[in-house]
Amino acid sequence: MKEAASKQIESILKDYHWMMNSIKILRDSMKDAGAGLTAQYGDAAGMPKAQGTTMDPVYREIVRRERRYSVIQKYEAKISVIQDRMHLITDERETEVLHWLLEGKSYRWIAMHMGLSHTHIGRIKDSIVKKMSEDVPNGTDGTNDTKLLKHKSAC
Numbered sequence: 001m002k003e004a005a006s007k008q009i010e011s012i013l014k015d016y017h018w019m020m021n022s023i024k025i026l027r028d029s030m031k032d033a034g035a036g037l038t039a040q041y042g043d044a045a046g047m048p049k050a051q052g053t054t055m056d057p058v059y060r061e062i063v064r065r066e067r068r069y070s071v072i073q074k075y076e077a078k079i080s081v082i083q084d085r086m087h088l089i090t091d092e093r094e095t096e097v098l099h100w101l102l103e104g105k106s107y108r109w110i111a112m113h114m115g116l117s118h119t120h121i122g123r124i125k126d127s128i129v130k131k132m133s134e135d136v137p138n139g140t141d142g143t144n145d146t147k148l149l150k151h152k153s154a155c
Helices: 001-028 057-083 093-103 107-114 118-133
Strands: none
Touching: 001 057, 001 118, 057 093, 093 107, 093 118, 107 118
């Protein structure tokens, strides 16, 4: 179970940056919910519609936005897995590497920035993942914190 948690944390670390950007963009696009939409009135409203679908643009927009809200919630849940465990990383090098990983930087970029090899950055990342995955509950101690086990990679 710890290995599965490690793989999930590693996947979330890799996806963290673009998920944060997607949340920002999706939230901004949702601010004007329903602007410019009008339901049909008059003769068009009384006409029969195809079976199983609705021609109401407001309803279709609501359905589309509801799907987008569920995507936002899924991304937020994954991001909170990392954010809830960030306090476990206390070493200065690990903190620096974690920061740049969350910013979406490559191992090579981080290595050049810190004056280390990219393989050393990979080892530091592995240490970060190990520390974060040790905090995952085993499921038998009565806690309800099974967030991490429900996550799948967005890739």
